[in-house]
Amino acid sequence: MFLSMEALTEELSPYGFKPIEGSLRRIPGGGAIFVARRRDERAVGWIGDPAPLTSLPVVGPLTVDGHPVRLYPWDWTNYQALRGILPLAPRRCDQLASFGAGDRLGMATAAQIAALRRYPVFPILAQQSPRELARTRRDFRDVLLAAAWGVLEAGYTGAFGADADHLQDEGQLRAAAEAGYSLYTFDLRRALARGPRPPEALSPIARSVIAELAGRHISYPGGVYELEEGRLVAAACLYEEALGEVIRGAEILRAMGVEADLEVSVDETDEETSPEAHGFVVRYLQRHGITLWSLAPRFPGILEKAVDYEGDSERLARAIAIHHALARSLGEHRLSLHSGSEKFRIFRTLRALTEGRFHIKTSGTTWLQAVRVVARRRPDLFAALYALARAALEESRRDYPIALRREDLPPELPVDPEAALAHRAIRQLFHISYGVLLDRYGPAIREVLIEHEAEHAAAVAGNLEHHLELLFGDAAVCR
Structure with a gap:
């Protein structure tokens, strides 16, 4: 039943969708699924008949290596259908x-x-x-x-x-x-x-x-x-x-x-x-x-x-x-x-x-990694984000117990983005300013992260690994 990722990629390419490597999996009882993206549009692919998803497909049906393939929008209705047959429903914690x-x-x-x-x-x-x-x-x-x-x-x-x-x-x-x-x-x-x-x-x-x-x-x-x-x-x-x-x-x-x-x-x-x-x-x-x-x-x-x-x-x-x-x-x-x-x-x-x-x-800390990628790849956008965040400090800090004050913030960013994000006050400012920044520059921020997806993923994973390594040291396990 499993198709090659190469075959799926070739068939979906004319529609602008790219299957995500590693997402292809069998469904208990028959069929298989994968996920695909077209820029920031997300879709779930179903291989086989019948499909348990009820919305109209955005692509398909196609035939790939003799198997029917359809792409459906990734929405709440389709998520609910899939969490009945896959481990997609949140569960209570069962670990220490x-x-x-x-x-x-x-x-x-x-x-x-x-x-x-x-x-x-x-x-x-x-x-x-x-x-x-x-x-x-x-x-x-x-x-x-x-x-x-x-x-x-x-x-x-x-x-x-x-x-x-x-x-x-x-x-x-x-x-x-x-x-x-x-x-x-x-x-x-x-x-x-x-x-x-x-x-x-x-x-x-x-x-x-x-x-x-x-x-x-x-x-x-x-x-x-x-x-x-x-x-x-x-x-x-x-x-x-x-x-x-x-x-x-x-x-x-x-x-x-x-x-x-x-x-x-x-x-x-x-x-x-x-x-x-x-x-x-x-x-x-x-x-x-x-x-x-x-x-x-x-x-x-x-x-x-x-x-x-x-x-x-x-x-x-x-x-x-x-x-x-x-x-x-x-x-x-x-x-x-x-x-x-x-x-x-x-x-x-x-x-x-x-x-x-x-x-x-x-x-x-995950949000800051997104800011880090923006700082590296779009210094002009990073500077605009800082200017807006600095101006909106009082609004952003309203819901957070934080001692940051406007006088703690330099009027201009350091030229080196890593030096900027190492600055205590600047880090804290970006940490709490996500709301005003996404309101004004959300699409531009997302565009940078889509364009540099691998760099963004590496920054997020590396940052969390640093947290976890300090917690567990050599207690890492592969799951």
């Missing part, structure tokens, strides 16, 4: 370590897979937050559709997840659930900003959690931590009302028949997450029948976008050790490191102190 690699352009998943499949991590390939969706003019379906395309393009047959990241309202949750996401990250930042309740307003459940945890000793490498009643009360006053959003979200998912991994994120709050807050959050949710898959604490130190960790590494190590010991004491949830892009200093520490049980999220 997991790694999220967001793709704001929807052009990098295959390159991300090239790096991730070599290491013992569960890949989260579709990962976007509502703030990213708003800035990139996408929705949860668009993100999952692009990730599934990358899975087909890479010939990847393993499991992968999809993260509806930093959710803050019911509409966002329902949209992700309807699309079929497997991980839901509840961001409590906005709810916590309302401030604490008075102690007398605490519910009986909150009081019972405080009574249970007060005085508990948590053993960790290097010492023992005792959960203090006063800090538990303070955590309960701050968190109980906010956790109502998680409880309502879990109820909605159950009502929709969605079984998924659940994460709570407090990493973008102002205050470092205390062990007491961690303990209260987890046990309070358990009392409501909710088991967390992951918690993203606010760790000590500075974990800003696009730069390495800054702070007292010994203090951070102690915090990780205590939080991990607490997680193992209260359940089997993992710690999640958000803003994981370029946090090279702390990767080995995180892996060692969590006994390899963790989740890391990255997104902006």
